[in-house]
Amino acid sequence: MGMIENDWKVALSDEFRKEYYKDLYNFVRDEYSREVIYPKADDIFNAFHLTPLKDVKVLILGQDPYHNENQAHGLCFSVLPGNDTPPSLQNIYKELNSDLGLYIPNNGFLEKWAKQGVLLLNTVLTVRAHQANSHRNRGWEKFTDAVIEAINKEDRPIVIMLWGGPAQKKAKMLNNPNHLVLTAPHPSPLSAYRGFFGCKHFSKCNEFLKEHNIEPIDWQIENI
Secondary structure (H helix, E strand, O other), X not given: OOOOOOHHHHHXXXXXXXXXXXXXXXXXXXXXXXXXXXOOHHHOOHHHHHOOHHHOOEEEEEOOOOOOOOOOOXXXXXXXXXXXXXXXXXXXHHHHHHHHOOOXXXXXXXXXXHHOOEEEEEOOOOEEOOEOOOOOOOOHHHHHHHHHHHHHXXXXXXXXXXXXXXXXXXHHHOOOOOOEEEEEOOOOOOOHHHOOOOOOHHHHHHHHHHHOOOOOOOOOOOOO
C-alpha cells in the first residue's frame, strides 16, 4: 500500500497504530502477493492524495471498488479512461443532466471532481478481481469510519452525500451543524428510480457552498 503523506496522515495517525490496521495491512499485502486485487496497490489511497482534508468540500460515499480489469483507481464511482461508464455512474450523469443541465460525457473518469475537493471515498478500498465485496469486514470499514469522523470534526461547511442504505447508516456519525447531509437511494439501476432521480443533490450542494462563500463544484466531466 502506498503511504498517505498529506494532512490525512496526521488526521489518521492513530489508526495506523491500531491492531486492526496492522491486521488489515498484513491481509492486504498477502492478498496482493497471491491474488489479482484492484485497484493497483499504488492507487489504494488516491482519494486522499487528490483531496487533502483541508480541501474537502464534499464527501460522496461508495461501497467497494470495481472488480473488473483496469476500472478501479481509488475513487468511488470513477473508472479509468478507456472503460465504459458503469451503470450507477450513468445514472449520476443523468441526474446531473436533469439537475444542472450538464451534458453526459463519454467517460467515467472523475479525477476532476476530486481535485476540486470532492472526496470520493469507498467504505472498502480493495477487492479481489471479479469478486464483489471480497474484502468486506477485514478492517477497511473501521479505517474509513475514522475518515468520516475526521470530516465530521471539521468546523467548516462540508456537504455529505449518502446514497443507499449502507451509506445512510453512516448518518449517525454526522452531527456537525456546520455540515449539510443529503440522503437519497443509491444510483444503481436497481434503486435510482426510487428517488435518486430528482434528488437534486448537486444543485443543493452548490447552493450551500455559495451561501457560505465557498467556490461551488464544477460537476461537468468533459469528453475525452
